[in-house]
Amino acid sequence: MTLHTDTTQSDTFVADVIAAADAETAALLQASTDVSTAGLGPHRESMRRAKLLVAVFLEPASAFTGSPAVVGLAETYARILHDLQSPTGLFLGGDNVESPPDTGFTINDVGDILELARRSGDPRLDRVAEILGGIADRAAPAMLAGGVHTPNHRWELSAALVRLHRHRPDERLTARAREWLAEGVDIDADGLYSERSANYAVYVSNPSLLVIADILDLPELHEVVARNLEATLGLIHPDGSVETVHSRRQDQREPVFPLAPYALHYRHLALETGRGDFAWAARVAASAPVIDPQTALADMLLHPALREALPSAVPPATRVRHAWPVSGLVVDRTPERTLVVFGGSDYAVARRIRSGLASNPTFLRLFGGDAVLESVRLSRHFFGLGPFRADRMTVADDRIVLEEHLSPAYFGPLDAARRRPDGDYRVVDEGRFSAAMSFDERPRHEVPLDTRIEIVPIEDGAEVTVETDGPICAWNLEFAFRAGGAFEGVTPAADGTVVLGSGSARYRVGADAIEVGPGTGSSAAAGYLPGEDYDYLGGTDALGGPRLYVSGTTPGRATVTVRRVR
Structure with missing residues (x-):
C-alpha cells in the first residue's frame, strides 16, 4: 500500500473515534450476556473496557449516551478490577510481579475515569467512581514508594502519581513525580527517547509527559513531546508505517509499526502550535482505523479543544x-x-x-x-x-x-605462574562463548575480519x-x-x-x-x-x-x- 497524502480531505477523526468506540461498546454489551465471555481480567484490559464504557456514556454524540446498560457493565468491570488488586495495592499479571509501573498503566486509566466522573457530576457514575476511587487509594502508597526497570516506566509511573494527586491531592505524590523528572527526560539530540522505540514513545512517554505537563503546569514537557513528534516525521514511510529498525525494544523486530496510534498526539500538538507538518501527520495517522478508541474518546472529553479543526496541512518534501x-x-x-x-x-x-x-x-x-x-x-x-x-x-x-x-582469537597455553594443577580456572566470556579457561590470562592469536x-x-x-x-x-x-x-x-x-x-x-x-x-x-x-x-x-x-x-x-x-x- 502506498501512502495517500491528500491534504484536502475532510477531518473526520472525531466522528471516527466515536464510531469506533460505539462499535466496541456494542460488542462488549453483546458478550456480557454470558459471564464466561465478559472478559475477566487481566487488569489492564478490564480497565480499558471500563474506560470505554464511561467515555461513551458521557459522549453526547455516542449511541450509548446515558445508557443504564453501559453504566451497569462499567460497574462490573470496576468490580473485576477491584478483585484483581493484590493486598499491596498493585496488580498481578505477566512476568513483572508486583510491578508499580505495570500497575501504573491501569491506574492512569483509573485516574482519567475518576476525573471524567468528577467533571460530569452525573450521580449515575457514583458507584463506578466509588469502586475506582478505592482502588486508587489502595494503590497510592505502592506507587509512591515503587521503582521501575525501564526508562519509559519513569514517565508512566509519574503520570500515575500526578493523576492520583488530581483525584485526592497529596503533595507527597507530586514530590515523587518531580523526583523522577529531576533525572531529566531521556530525549537525545536526534529528538528520540533513549529506547528509540516508536511503541514506547507513542504509548508511554509522549502521553505520560503530556498529562504530567498539564497537571503540574510544566509546559516545557510539551516542547519535549513536540521534539519527538518532529523527529518522527522523518520516520514516516510511504506505506504509513514508522521506522523501527533502530529501536532498542521489541518493535525493532516489527518492520511495520503503524502511524495510527500517533493520531491523537500529532492532533494535540498541531492544534496547540499551529504546525502544518503536524497537521499533515495527524491526518495521515487518522486515515487508518482508530486504535484504542477508549483513550482517544476519553482524551477528547477531557480536552474539548481536540475536537477543533486542524490547521492547514503541509506535506513533507518528496526529495x-x-x-x-x-x-x-x-x-x-x-x-x-x-x-x-x-x-x-x-x-x-x-x-x-x-x-x-x-x-x-x-x-x-x-x-x-x-x-x-x-x-x-x-x-x-x-x-x-x-x-x-x-x-x-x-x-x-x-x-x-x-x-x-x-x-576473534585462538588462545595459547597459560604462563607457568598461572597454571593450576587441579585444572580449576575461572569462567570467562571470550566474545563468542564462555568457558572455565581464564581466557583473559592467555595469549591471544587473533583472526581479524x-x-x-x-x-x-x-x-x-x-x-x-x-x-x-x-x-x-x-x-x-x-x-x-x-x-x-x-x-x-x-x-x-x-x-x-x-x-x-x-x-x-x-x-x-x-x-x-x-x-x-x-x-x-x-x-x-x-x-x-x-x-x-x-x-x-x-x-x-x-x-x-x-x-x-x-x-x-x-x-x-x-x-x-x-x-x-x-
Missing part, C-alpha cells in the same frame, strides 16, 4: 534526506523510492543480544511503491559471530559507509558495495521482501528463497518491482546464520518470506544494485 546521528539512522527519499540505512547497532559495544539493546542486523531497507524490500543483511561463515552489524558509520553527501572490525559496506543512493535505489579483508570465508547478502508479490526471472525454491548466481532478478507487486543484481557468480552456499548468541539455544532472528541471496567469498569486493523498476 529529502533525514539523519539521526545518535541512532545511526538515515532515511533518504526521492519521488521514486525511500531508502533506509541503519548503522547504529549496540552490538559492537555490548557484544551480546539483550532486551534493551538495538541489535537488528538489517542495514538497508527500500520502499519502491507497493514493492517493499524489508531487509538487507550480510551473513558470514565466520566463527559463529553472526551477521554484519556496523560499529562505525560515515555519512557523506553522495554515500553512506558502514564498517565493522571483528577479531574487516568489512566495509558502501551505499551510494541513486534516484531509484542504491548501489551496495561489500568490501572485505580477512581470511577466506563465505558470505551472503540476504534481500528479504514483504510478502504479497512474486519473483520474476528466477524460480524460487520451495521455501520461497532464490539464489542469484548471475544476472538480475525482480520482485514484483502489481505495477511496482524491485530489481536486484548482478549476482557475483559465486557458488558459496546461500543462507542466513544468526550467530552463536542464538544458535547455542536453537534460536534465531532469521526472517521468513520471500528472500533472495547473493553470495561471495572474502577477501574481495562486490557491488550489487537494488532499484525500483516499473
Whole structure:
C-alpha cells in the first residue's frame, strides 16, 4: 500500500473515534450476556473496557449516551478490577510481579475515569467512581514508594502519581513525580527517547509527559513531546508505517509499526502550535482505523479543544534526506523510492543480544511503491559471530559507509605462574562463548575480519558495495521482501528463497518491482546464520518470506544494485 497524502480531505477523526468506540461498546454489551465471555481480567484490559464504557456514556454524540446498560457493565468491570488488586495495592499479571509501573498503566486509566466522573457530576457514575476511587487509594502508597526497570516506566509511573494527586491531592505524590523528572527526560539530540522505540514513545512517554505537563503546569514537557513528534516525521514511510529498525525494544523486530496510534498526539500538538507538518501527520495517522478508541474518546472529553479543526496541512518534501546521528539512522527519499540505512547497532559495544539493546542486523531497507524490500543483511561463515552489524558509520553527501572490525582469537597455553594443577580456572566470556579457561590470562592469536559496506543512493535505489579483508570465508547478502508479490526471472525454491548466481532478478507487486543484481557468480552456499548468541539455544532472528541471496567469498569486493523498476 502506498501512502495517500491528500491534504484536502475532510477531518473526520472525531466522528471516527466515536464510531469506533460505539462499535466496541456494542460488542462488549453483546458478550456480557454470558459471564464466561465478559472478559475477566487481566487488569489492564478490564480497565480499558471500563474506560470505554464511561467515555461513551458521557459522549453526547455516542449511541450509548446515558445508557443504564453501559453504566451497569462499567460497574462490573470496576468490580473485576477491584478483585484483581493484590493486598499491596498493585496488580498481578505477566512476568513483572508486583510491578508499580505495570500497575501504573491501569491506574492512569483509573485516574482519567475518576476525573471524567468528577467533571460530569452525573450521580449515575457514583458507584463506578466509588469502586475506582478505592482502588486508587489502595494503590497510592505502592506507587509512591515503587521503582521501575525501564526508562519509559519513569514517565508512566509519574503520570500515575500526578493523576492520583488530581483525584485526592497529596503533595507527597507530586514530590515523587518531580523526583523522577529531576533525572531529566531521556530525549537525545536526534529528538528520540533513549529506547528509540516508536511503541514506547507513542504509548508511554509522549502521553505520560503530556498529562504530567498539564497537571503540574510544566509546559516545557510539551516542547519535549513536540521534539519527538518532529523527529518522527522523518520516520514516516510511504506505506504509513514508522521506522523501527533502530529501536532498542521489541518493535525493532516489527518492520511495520503503524502511524495510527500517533493520531491523537500529532492532533494535540498541531492544534496547540499551529504546525502544518503536524497537521499533515495527524491526518495521515487518522486515515487508518482508530486504535484504542477508549483513550482517544476519553482524551477528547477531557480536552474539548481536540475536537477543533486542524490547521492547514503541509506535506513533507518528496526529495529529502533525514539523519539521526545518535541512532545511526538515515532515511533518504526521492519521488521514486525511500531508502533506509541503519548503522547504529549496540552490538559492537555490548557484544551480546539483550532486551534493551538495538541489535537488528538489517542495514538497508527500500520502499519502491507497493514493492517493499524489508531487509538487507550480510551473513558470514565466520566463527559463529553472526551477521554484519556496523560499529562505525560515515555519512557523506553522495554515500553512506558502514564498517565493522571483528577479531576473534585462538588462545595459547597459560604462563607457568598461572597454571593450576587441579585444572580449576575461572569462567570467562571470550566474545563468542564462555568457558572455565581464564581466557583473559592467555595469549591471544587473533583472526581479524574487516568489512566495509558502501551505499551510494541513486534516484531509484542504491548501489551496495561489500568490501572485505580477512581470511577466506563465505558470505551472503540476504534481500528479504514483504510478502504479497512474486519473483520474476528466477524460480524460487520451495521455501520461497532464490539464489542469484548471475544476472538480475525482480520482485514484483502489481505495477511496482524491485530489481536486484548482478549476482557475483559465486557458488558459496546461500543462507542466513544468526550467530552463536542464538544458535547455542536453537534460536534465531532469521526472517521468513520471500528472500533472495547473493553470495561471495572474502577477501574481495562486490557491488550489487537494488532499484525500483516499473
